[in-house]
Amino acid sequence: ADTAGKRIALSNNYAGNSWRQAMLRSWEKVTSAAVADGTVAAADAFTTAENQVTEQAAQIQNLILQGYDAIVINAASPEGLNGAVKEACDAGVTVVSFDGIVTEPCAWRIAVNFKQMGKDEVLYLADKLPDGGNLLEIRGLAGVFVDDEISAGIHEGVAETGKFTIVGSVNGNWAQDVAQKAVAGILPSLPDIVGVVTQGGDGYGAAQAIKAAGRDMPVIVMGNRQDELQWWKEQKDANGYETMSVSIAPGVSTLAFWVAQQVLDGADVPKDLTVPFLRIDQGNLEENLATTEAGGVANVEYSLEDAKTVISGAM
Amino acid sequence: MTDGPIVLVDGVEKRFGAVRALSGVTLDLQAGECLGLVGHNGAGKSTLMNVLSGIMVPDAGRIVIGGADLTERYSAVSAMAQGVRCVFQELSLCPNLTVAENARISHPAISGIGWRRRARALIGGMLDQVFPGHGISTDDVVGDLSIAKRQMVEIARAFAVTDREARVVILDEPTSSLDGVSAEKLLAHVRRYVAAGGTCVLISHLLGEILNISDRIAVMRDGGVVALDSARAFDRKSLVAAMGSVAEGLQGPAAKATPKRADAPAVLTARPETKSETLALSAHKGEVVGLAGLSGQGQTELLVRVFRHAAGTEVRGDVALVAGDRQTDGIFPLWSIAENISIGSLRQFLNGILLDHGRAQAFAQDWRARIGIRTPDVNQPILSLSGGNQQKALFARALGSTAGIIVMDDPMRGVDVGTKQEVYAMIRDEAEKGRTFLWYTTEMDELRNCDHVYVFREGAIVADLPHAEMSEEKVLHASFRDDGVRVSA
């Protein structure tokens, strides 16, 4: 089938941090090219004012009314939008969810294995710190599933490796200043810690708080923000500081776009796709830092070819 | 019911912190009588009535109604059940409800299907009976009514009868916000009610009213009843003497006959905002200008416009205002008396950019003494003052300011006779010194203090009377439309 007449919408629930901004920009960049060369007729992005399920549900319902052929969703909740998603499917709209995925069976899901991501953090630390020790965990926003997944992975990793104890856990809400504040508060009461496991967007804040408390710098797992990488680089140059950084690339929105396009094109696409997370190590730090915009997030954008590879890989 | 008093309060005491509001008051009420209750501001009249209507628990003493001692567990509910009704000094209506709905609040018997119709009939009928020609619709929202109309509604509500009769009706300064004509209507109704066997307690600072209407008169002073006798046993002078006021000497026309208009410059001119034909008002330096007429004819609006230097007025100099509706326009309830007085003159206490609290304190002390506010300490909360004393504090605020023009919105509501005379003298004195007063009043006596009187009717100024030409007859004549029914005063 031809998708030149098809219209695709992005329903995004939050725009309040650099990751989401990078995601929106990747979308804009890739889809405007696709519209210009006539691959699709339109690819509009919609963002809700506040990160709320109800608002996004209403937004999806409005997109149905506007007659979009496909809706690409980064969802505020994996379950809370199922009502609206079902309405969309019933109205014949293709729904593709990514990052924040939805569980409604009629929708496609481009998932990241968040649990594995959490576990990998601990496995890396176990490798690097053979003697084990105490860990501080910085979590995201309570009651959100990504937070639970990553945390579950971390705890699984801790149990498997058997070397570490999590001596403190705070909610940093994926925000720099909140993480900094929470860490500064709990730090004085903690014994020595060897590592900090994080969820992204909070590593630099933790480093600031630890520095302010005058403690030895533990291994802080970073989350691909440019300021985190920059700080890591400075430490690396100064004293050989070693760590790793891991997060999901904001450009996954473009993969979702191509998947939606493929579905509209009549391609046979499995309902569940997985994308690897973007991991940066001691070796490729400089290279990634160089390609990351100042104040932004390390990113990977997808082309139609990349998307086809991901799809066929999942068959 | 002829045997024994219908209500007896015996040895009632009530203290508020250091203030002894009631010190062993004994008073009886007989069926079919009107008891007049007078006393200086803060004598304890309202407190006694609050005790009688069950909303304040006395510290000591007995309350006996219809021969039964109800002191234990006496409450607002039991007072209502006994047919004791009270029109309180401060507004007791819900401003967000309609007149009919307010009737329902104090008459729980009105309920079920069709309650609204019955409430309308009840309150509307009673309003027609007490204040014929009142101009109030039972569907008016109370908050939109003038203070006089609210007072009428409250009075009518107290007299209204549902499943419970109104055996004792207490009226705490009911006429203070009514114009003369409405007050007459109310007093006539009180007489009818008493003649039919009801009992009424009337509290007022208008001694003429008390002397005319009451069967017996009780005089309170400093928390106790100091005289109680048949009304015939008192006259104006002996009442004043019993209340302990001394300043009553300055009766009669106080205004100078020498007209100031000739040589003093005009400091303000104003014209009411109205579509009908109207005269303009002007006031010259050092004049006391009276605004007369029935209540709610646009006087307050004009005062506020002068105060704000609004368009259509020409005002030279600062203006201070003495509010009459003190609850909504005057007091700051969280503050002390001193803070309430000094807020109008803050600039005087500046030391650089900072306020000197010591000077503000001294200022308040000074005015407390000058205007005789009854309180042991100006740092007490303003709400600890009796109604009349709160009003005095507002006077102190305005007179203490540096404003050259003072507008007064029926400011003597609830002020006792003694104080009134002192305030009149103070106004004259300040006028001599060059201040100009705009004085809206509903009391004929007060107009005699004015150099010039403008009479308002339906939002317009319809008469302009210099002091020499002013008479009660003329004011009343101007207050009513020619084709209207003349109510004899």
Place this chain on the structure above:
Amino acid sequence: MIGAIFSPRVLRGLLPPLSLAVLLISIFWLQPRTMSYFGLNLLLNLAVPIALATIAQMFILCVNELDLSIGGFVSLVACITATWVQETPLFGLLALAALIAAYAGLGALIHIRQLPSIVVTLGMSFVWLGLAVLVLPTPGGKAPDWIRSLMTLKPPMIPFPIIASVALALIVHVALMRSAGGTVLRGAGGNPAALARAGWSILRIKMTMFALAGFFGVLSGMALVGLTTSADANIALRYTLLSIAGVILGGGEFVGGRVSPIGAVIGAMTLALAGSFLSFLRLNPDWQIGAQGAILIIVLALRLLIRQAEKRR
């Protein structure tokens, strides 16, 4: 006669429906597809839980208090509905009844200790959210079928959200604005001292109003789950501000017992539609958030215009 119909009070009352009408017409104009049974259903169904929460807030505002916890409360109810009510209906409904009782208790606490309701409910917003996280640590659960089928009802001719909103507005209007008992409840907002003097118990009134708020909060949470099919702990946090804005938009005031149930429902609808209106405009993503603010301002400015036009007449 005309004068009586267009008295200031009536006109003031007409403002909220007029704003709603203008918004609705603009939406119809932008996207004619919405002007159908299917379209109206999609446009308005999520406004139903918001309207219920707004009514809950209105009961609190009516007695001069403010509830900053209603969003958390609705979230908790949604979590309980999607779990306990679904699995063990009796226990679940008991838990919801206990929540209503807790609301009444809050009213009593606030009155007896003379506490500022803002602080108490601010504290309670943490409590409700915490309980919601405990009941449902990760998003999920499932709406009981009966609620789901109620909320997706397709009555003939008129879409369900419209019927539900009209019924809600009318029932609360009759109960609060027209009945003898409702009058007393409102009076407590206008002049509590006067009610106490007339022998009414302010404590009981406060408890009743809070319990009513709790009741409508429960309905809101259940309706919400019926639409979303499952819950999460953060699902309705936004309702706190939405409900306050809805009451005010509907002509209610913060103090003095001046509220209007019909206005509140209309206010909630207006807020819900404002968001839709914008997505039909297809703005640049940078300004989509700001446009939501702009539209609120425009709706309110519209009211000012009408008010001034009325004054000039």
Place this chain on the structure above:
Amino acid sequence: MSRAAILRQPWLWAWVGALAVWLATAAFTGGTGSGQVISAALTFGAFFVIVALGQMFVITLGPGNVDLSIPACMTLAGTVSMKIMDGAGAMIPVGLAVAVAVGLAVGVINYTLIRALRIPPIIATLSSSFIFQSAAIWYNRGLRVKPPEALGDFTTAKIAGMPFIAILVIGLAVAMHILLARTIYGRSVLAIGQNMRAAGLAGIRVERIRAITYIMCATLAGLCGYLLAAFSGGAALNMGEEYLLSSIAVVVIGGTSVAGGFANVPGLWGAALFLFLLVTMLNTFGAGAGVRLVLTGLIIIGVIVAASGGRHKREG
């Protein structure tokens, strides 16, 4: 001051609460790091106090007055000033001026909506906050620009273990206390909060005072955005989120009356420390998020109930 008079001080309970949770934390950890916790509390408390000072004056104006645009204003001021400075030390004063100017502009817009369009403040500031948030997004699209190093060092500096920023904000609080208690402006705000109509009729320039108050509140938010962005290494689009409810909570827990007309500054510091130490205590105890939230709520209510203990119900 007599014992009874001290017990009646409205700020007392916030301080008692702060002390109690600090002691509880210290008891749990056996005293390890208790001093450092205080230092952290002072640092982070300072940011809350800056915005709470403005919010306090606004809330004191009376029922319905509240500024919900504080978070957006902080974000916008932080974003714009960081980008303009672009890490250059010489631009620090310019950045400060820009942040303050953003605050002023936000305040003027808020007040214009309230006054000219007669929009209730709660809705006016909520609506405008969306616009400011959008402006911040549009201006820099969420990129985190680093603050000049000297500025970052300044905000994290300590003098004898005492965070420098806390010292500054204590000074600011003292100034605000004097503003409230000893100036015509302060008296006017208190009067308006009790009875706006009476205030106008007592000769107070009601609208001028309201304008000043909203503008001052936004300006303080702008200043806070600048300092917080410098402190945490750049402005983020969500940096102010927490400050929406917290600014109100700090004000009311600190003993300011939400009904208006009564305010107090010392309570702000007490409440800010209390809220920080409370979260720290629950984190230290290792409570899960659910339990932590429930306890936070219950303890806040507990403090308020305790604070109301000395208050007697008025009769009549």
